Amino acid sequence: MILQLICPDRPALVSELSGWVAVNGGNILHADHHTDVGAGLFLSRIEFGIEGFGLPREAIAPAVNALADRLGGQAQLHFSDEIPRVAIFASKQSHCLLDLLWRTRSGELPMQVPLVIANHSQLEPLCREFGVCFECVPMTPASKPEAEQTMLDLLAEHRIELVVLAKYMQVLSGAFLERFSTVINIHHSFLPAFKGAQPYHRAWDRGVKVIGATAHYVTEDLDDGPIIEQTIEHVNHRDEVEDLIRKGRDTERLALARALRLHLCRQVMVYRGRTAVFA
Amino acid sequence: MILQLICPDRPALVSELSGWVAVNGGNILHADHHTDVGAGLFLSRIEFGIEGFGLPREAIAPAVNALADRLGGQAQLHFSDEIPRVAIFASKQSHCLLDLLWRTRSGELPMQVPLVIANHSQLEPLCREFGVCFECVPMTPASKPEAEQTMLDLLAEHRIELVVLAKYMQVLSGAFLERFSTVINIHHSFLPAFKGAQPYHRAWDRGVKVIGATAHYVTEDLDDGPIIEQTIEHVNHRDEVEDLIRKGRDTERLALARALRLHLCRQVMVYRGRTAVFA
């Protein structure tokens, strides 16, 4: 069981939280705290076993919420035996999608993937091999509202809790995000460098010596969401744009897989447009 | 104030420790814990402010020791306003020594360096520039016992708490270590690869593509002490041995400076031949 809490900083918070776990008979396996002094905020992540816990399972969440209320903060609770249902959005490129499906199948990512949505059909055979439902939802500027509605319906139908954009190459509208907001994206640059389209082409033009990839939560401001993970790769003058793209695939899939694992293991806390990553 | 504690694992330890801090009116700034499941050990590092602390300064250590005794463990306490006295041992090479002296002067390393000992005289001018006492203690196989005694006397005279081997290139005897045991060394390889002499020559012979440096606590078994930090550098077939040595200097001084800072900030805990680094 993982408890995440954010609240205004004040003395004795660690004691209060760990005392609550102890008094209920829980055993802390990992505990990590962070005080953002500038923001005056206390962030805590506590992982504890609940064998022989003093509260019945259904009473834990209300108790945690009451505790958070008393501290003027917000808590999130996660039972480790609840495996989240995740949808992957893709386009034509397979590297991130295949990587995530393989990591899921091999048990490296504690999630299930009942649904893949793409705006092109190329990745259907790959999904079939992995036994995942594939839905093609084409997207044009004109059809966007309708297409996004279709996608939202699919998410509801499959009871999806998290969407991962695995090189989806489309911008989700504010209207979409208002209705489904837990979305992780991989951007193929070292943000905030090269926001927007064709980052590798622009990186090549600028003559950089390092390229990168950024996995982040999606907000309405394109490429401005809280960053979870960034990876980099060295390049040199011998690398053409297509070499940057090729090398980039490795760093993209790594950044996305790491970020997703951190998210799924509840090691990420988001606040004020940034993340604390308890790794 | 920083409290480090190791004890057998059991439930409610975080609560007990943080409760002790809270009940005395301390405010936890950072808290980090680790359970080594295989070893059945709980490790904790708690950093807390003691303005308005309920115990007078001289009573804190006894209280902490009593707490540790009750938990069957061992505690270490460090007051942040106590700046440790550190001696640096060197030989002929200046890069690590200069780096440490500069970092000390610039406030990056919270230590004072009243003494440098070397078995050669080349580094005397450098030490004079930094206003550090330089003692040359030559070392031959025959003179070793006597030379080490001289060094131990110097350490005592200067009230040294920590020795850093900054490319000292000599092996301290078991007799020396018995009498002065807190010693950090930088070895110019990626341990356990290339233990012993001339690691860059042997790395070149083996045709490796990456070289490294390892900062570790010194034990009687040469190059086998607990590792604090390791850094690496890429090399290729164009690099001759002297290029490995040159590139190595950068990675050596970085590993050593990082390890030393971690040690000085009490972020390192040693147990069972290994370290937990709360970074």
Place this chain on the structure above:
Amino acid sequence: MILQLICPDRPALVSELSGWVAVNGGNILHADHHTDVGAGLFLSRIEFGIEGFGLPREAIAPAVNALADRLGGQAQLHFSDEIPRVAIFASKQSHCLLDLLWRTRSGELPMQVPLVIANHSQLEPLCREFGVCFECVPMTPASKPEAEQTMLDLLAEHRIELVVLAKYMQVLSGAFLERFSTVINIHHSFLPAFKGAQPYHRAWDRGVKVIGATAHYVTEDLDDGPIIEQTIEHVNHRDEVEDLIRKGRDTERLALARALRLHLCRQVMVYRGRTAVFA
């Protein structure tokens, strides 16, 4: 067309080689040379276009060999339109195999994979998905000579030019290597550290802060072959052995894929137990 040449060093070799290309009407696209001063050897890799080349295709190899003879060296010639036939040996783990099959299908690795051999049957479905012939050749100490003979027969039948050990976990005998010698292996440590079995367990025991993977050519001396590529990954005290194994998978498949691409693009030259990598 790629020409690789090793010969004793002497003046005017670059001129001689590039002159030979020019006089035959070839256009050099890339040229890279290295002089190993200690060994007194000159290594050269020249990539040139042969549209309008003055020699017919079948006459190029004899001409190159004559040139190499005259220089007292050895040359290798590779036509870029000849896609090598590669067999992958695996065991139970899928990560390297899947990665190589996917990179081949996506065009990132200029090779064809007509054959996968494994000593266990788990990876058969994966191979079927990729349309690759899968042969299970179980291996026990007693059956080893016979099993290796079966494997050699399969290699001959499929006209295999290169074998890649993608976590094969078996040691090929000297007898096998005498009959088929172009073999690339991935070892899950930062060689020469942790040669042999269970490197992650031993890395954990030693308390290292960085793990690595090494892709190398296979020789009879286990884990002592010429190194092509090494990658690394940071670890800390929170990582259990299974975390090292998990993190290691990413660095293993990257090292192997990079080494294989370098080999296939004829960017690797082997001499005196080491490699020059013209990247």
Place this chain on the structure above:
Amino acid sequence: MILQLICPDRPALVSELSGWVAVNGGNILHADHHTDVGAGLFLSRIEFGIEGFGLPREAIAPAVNALADRLGGQAQLHFSDEIPRVAIFASKQSHCLLDLLWRTRSGELPMQVPLVIANHSQLEPLCREFGVCFECVPMTPASKPEAEQTMLDLLAEHRIELVVLAKYMQVLSGAFLERFSTVINIHHSFLPAFKGAQPYHRAWDRGVKVIGATAHYVTEDLDDGPIIEQTIEHVNHRDEVEDLIRKGRDTERLALARALRLHLCRQVMVYRGRTAVFA
């Protein structure tokens, strides 16, 4: 002796260049070439010994220029025994300055530093220790034209060939650069991210997980000059702005030292706003 040449691409250029060296009795030690296909340009760097060279020293440059003219390109020639005179511009921070002075003294950077200019006086003692002439030229918006004139006079007086901005924190005017154009700068961000002032503050605000440093040639467009080297450092939520600044110092001085060495070893070629780095 190092010859760098850029010219329009056409067949037989390698042969022509290496033939010219060979016919004059030079022995090529290293040769590296690059064709920028998009730009239609051929870049070459040839390092050769001139013991027993067929041309007298003073005749080599005219001969090389004639060769370059014939190829419609431009050549640069560098005699390895000519040690360039370099001025370092600094402000208050010592880390890059000290690093460069130490590397020069230890022979790692093949240059001499007769002059340091700073707009503050703090670094004078450091320069005195290294026996380097220190000139303080204060800089205000009003005094800038006059101050820059003073600096140009100092450069002329000391016969300076290269200026290195080692955290100078002032922008050189276009007028200055018109009169002295070979300037290398270290910018404390991963360009093009965080151009301009206070990059670490802005990196912290954005919540990035990696910071960087960029060494580049200075052009009138601030932070837009050709990039020579980029280095990076990982950061996390525990790092405050001052930690980014501290960690940044290590990556800054490394990027600057590497870039400077590449420049001094004539391994960098600039064209079309970018660099080819023959490393």
